[in-house]
Amino acid sequence: MIKRFSISLDEKLLTKFDNFISRRQYVNRSEAIRDMIRKSFVRAEWENIDKEVIGVISLVYDHHQPQLQERVTDLQHKYHHNIISTTHIHMDHHNCLEVIIIRGKSPEVQKLAEKLNAIRGVKDTHLAMSSTGEALD
Numbered sequence: 001m002i003k004r005f006s007i008s009l010d011e012k013l014l015t016k017f018d019n020f021i022s023r024r025q026y027v028n029r030s031e032a033i034r035d036m037i038r039k040s041f042v043r044a045e046w047e048n049i050d051k052e053v054i055g056v057i058s059l060v061y062d063h064h065q066p067q068l069q070e071r072v073t074d075l076q077h078k079y080h081h082n083i084i085s086t087t088h089i090h091m092d093h094h095n096c097l098e099v100i101i102i103r104g105k106s107p108e109v110q111k112l113a114e115k116l117n118a119i120r121g122v123k124d125t126h127l128a129m130s131s132t133g134e135a136l137d
């Protein structure tokens with residue numbers, strides 16, 4: 001069931017908001033606000049260390065670097081209970097992209113991302129913090 005409510009906002013802030021949402025391709029204010037509310041719920045899930053979250057870790061590395069691929073794989077085996085999927089893409093002659101989808105408590109997920117990032121030779125790491133979706137209904 002959809003409920004309506006009104007929001008009081010300073011005119012300057014509303015103008016900024018409208019400009020912002022049009023740049024972000026939102027069709028209307030309601031959709032933008034719904035999205036912002038959900039995003040703050042996801043952030044709260046990540047702040048709660050007992051909550052299960054989903055993380056998408058991507059990393060770029062040179063597979064010619066000695067032992068690097070082994071280290072990346074060894075580390076993932078330590079988290080085999082948490083890792084849902086790993087995709088490896090051979091980007092060119094040297095570079096590999098690995099995308100790891102992991103489920104677990106936020107500190108565990110962050111720990112794996114940090115450990116991967118700290119491996120020498122890993123060129124780029126990102127952690128996209130997502131949600132199992134249960135808290136977003």
Ligand code: NI
Pocket residue numbers: 063088089090091095096097
């Ligand atoms: Ni590769």
